[in-house]
Structures are given as structure tokens and as C-alpha cells.
Amino acid sequence: MRIIGIESSCDESAAAVIEDGRTICSNVVASQAEIHAKFGGIVPEIASRQHMITLIPVVQQALEEAGVKATELDGIAVTYGPGLAGSLLIGVNAAKGLALANELPFIGVNHLEGHIYASWLEGTDPEQGTGFPLMCLIASGGHTDLILMEGHGRYTLIGRTRDDAAGEAFDKAARVLGLGFPGGPAIQKASESSVGGEARFTRPNVKDSLDFSFSGLKSAVVRRAQEKHMYPPPEDSDLDPQEVANVAAAFQEAIVDCMVERTIAAARLHNVKGILLGGGVASNSLLRSEMSRRAPVEVIVPAPALCTDNGAMIGAAAFFHLRHGNRFQWDLDVVPNLRLG
Numbered sequence: 001m002r003i004i005g006i007e008s009s010c011d012e013s014a015a016a017v018i019e020d021g022r023t024i025c026s027n028v029v030a031s032q033a034e035i036h037a038k039f040g041g042i043v044p045e046i047a048s049r050q051h052m053i054t055l056i057p058v059v060q061q062a063l064e065e066a067g068v069k070a071t072e073l074d075g076i077a078v079t080y081g082p083g084l085a086g087s088l089l090i091g092v093n094a095a096k097g098l099a100l101a102n103e104l105p106f107i108g109v110n111h112l113e114g115h116i117y118a119s120w121l122e123g124t125d126p127e128q129g130t131g132f133p134l135m136c137l138i139a140s141g142g143h144t145d146l147i148l149m150e151g152h153g154r155y156t157l158i159g160r161t162r163d164d165a166a167g168e169a170f171d172k173a174a175r176v177l178g179l180g181f182p183g184g185p186a187i188q189k190a191s192e193s194s195v196g197g198e199a200r201f202t203r204p205n206v207k208d209s210l211d212f213s214f215s216g217l218k219s220a221v222v223r224r225a226q227e228k229h230m231y232p233p234p235e236d237s238d239l240d241p242q243e244v245a246n247v248a249a250a251f252q253e254a255i256v257d258c259m260v261e262r263t264i265a266a267a268r269l270h271n272v273k274g275i276l277l278g279g280g281v282a283s284n285s286l287l288r289s290e291m292s293r294r295a296p297v298e299v300i301v302p303a304p305a306l307c308t309d310n311g312a313m314i315g316a317a318a319f320f321h322l323r324h325g326n327r328f329q330w331d332l333d334v335v336p337n338l339r340l341g
Helices: 033-037 043-066 085-101 111-121 167-177 184-189 213-227 240-267 285-294 311-323
Strands: 004-009 012-019 024-029 075-081 106-110 134-139 144-149 154-160 273-277 298-300
Touching: 004 043, 004 085, 004 111, 012 043, 012 311, 024 043, 033 043, 033 285, 043 085, 043 154, 075 111, 075 311, 085 106, 106 111, 106 311, 111 134, 111 144, 111 273, 111 311, 134 184, 134 213, 134 240, 144 240, 154 240, 167 184, 167 213, 184 240, 184 285, 213 240, 240 273, 240 285, 273 285, 285 298
Parallel strands: 004 075, 075 106, 134 273, 273 298
Antiparallel strands: 004 012, 012 024, 134 144, 144 154
8 A cells, every 4th residue: 555645834845655555665855944043043934935846846846756646546645734724735736636536545644643653653663563552752943742642543642742842952052052943963963072071951841740941941041051051042142162062061960851751751650661752852963862762662763864854754644644544535634733642
């Protein structure tokens, strides 16, 4: 069964052809990171306009690289939420048109579910490896959620951020430290030059809950940068790269520690067989290593390229929907605040 997955929830125009939910026949991503970098974050109007330019060529390239025609597919899948409304609309309407023109099943996929199914691509099948239940940490620029997965399509929300997402916190810290956008990779790269010795950031704690909170850490890094005269950036001198690296490393450690601690607590509480990581923040090397080192169960994490937004994860998730006979109707609309579980 071959499905094309289309992803346009934020600033990546992506499409991929997936066979039987596991084999990547093609995976094309057109990023807008350079376009938005000058603004220090995603500008929704610009993102949606860029999707109008790039999405159809990306879909065509994905089909060509997979060596298939649209008529030879078994289904068309697309992200319908959560995400930016304008960006989602471009993807959903393009997918509907492609499905209608070729008389193919149309499958809407929750973006967060897609991040979970990125782990079904390449490597060991989690269902055949650890088995269910799984505790899933989905961490990105817009979400930091803990989701209990008891089987295909069976999700329970266990914890979520009360304010800002981990990826958003990384973006803010990177702007304050003058490291650019996107913040996660910039913070990680700067941290590699750290020599340590920076004062530890206080870890936020949501009492009697497995929820996250990162707004306090965002405020803390601003105060730390102000104390060190890093922010606002001085006009008459450059920032000390070593000091920036040390602060970045301390901030990264705090964010990672919060996510690891909460995820492991949830995994113990629900007696899961494995921990699954997904979302752009899951490509962070410290998060991957610390979760694997501290977790009491096996940790499943996709390759870094499959953690960020892509069409392959949408196609993988859609395979299991289609296998179980789930087909969305033509009146499916975008849901920018769509939840999972």
C-alpha cells in the first residue's frame, strides 16, 4: 500500500511516498527557515504564501523520486491540525484536489500523531519491538505533550505545557543570546563550546501534576543575560562567545532535565514498555542521550531528520488509519488547535 503524505502545518512544505507504513520511497522537504530567520520567528502570512508557491512542486518531486504516478497510489494523506490555519488550508485543499482528481481515499492526520509514527519509519517497528503501551513525549515549537499510546489510534493525554512549549523556549533563549533562528539547533551548537561553571537554572515544577512549564525559564534566561550585559546586546562591543556558550548550555540542561524527569515519572506511573520521542526538539542530542541514560525502559527515537516536520510521518500514520478502514469525508476542515488524546 503506497500513500503520499503531505505536511504544511507550519513553515515546511513537505511530501513523501510511504509504502506499507514503514518504507520511505521518497521524502521531500522545502524549508522556509532562511525566510523567517530575519524576523526571529515564523510569520504566518509569509508561511502560507510560501506554501502556495512550493507545495505543488514538492508533491510532484516526491512522486517522481518514488517512481509512481498519482493514479498508482492507494491514498492521499495530509495534516489537518494542529498548526497555522493558513498553512494548513494550503495543504488540505491541495490534498483534497489530488485525491478527488484521481479518485483516491483521502486521509486527514493529526500532526502530533504523525510525530509519533515517525518512529515506525526505518529501524525496529515499535509494535513488534517493545510493544504497547508507550509513553510518547512530543516536543516541538508549539507543543510539549506527554501522551500514553495503548495501541494504534488509542491515545490519552497525560501531561502538557501550561504555557510555552520547549521549542518556543529555545527560540526565545537563542534570540536573547544572539544565536539566531531556529533556536533549538542554535542553542545546541553553542552549548558544544561550553566549559561549564555557569550557575544552574532553577527547574520549574507544576505541583501534583505531570504538566510542563517553561515560561519561568524564558524569563530566567533574560534576567541572566541582562546581569551579564548580554541583553540588550551592547552597541560598542561583541558578546563573549564563551560566556554565551556557557549560558546556552545551562539553559539547555534545564529544559532537557524538565522533559526527561516528567517523562520518566509518567512512564513509571503508567508502567509502559517503552518511551517514544517525537517532534523537532527530539532531534536535540542532549535530550536523546539523557533520556536513554536515565529511562527505566527502552527509548525509541527517530533519526533527527524524521523528528522535524516531514511528509513521511504523515504517510506512515495514514497507513494505519487506512488499514483500519478510516477514511475522512470531503467536508474535513482544518483544526488549528487540534488535540490528541
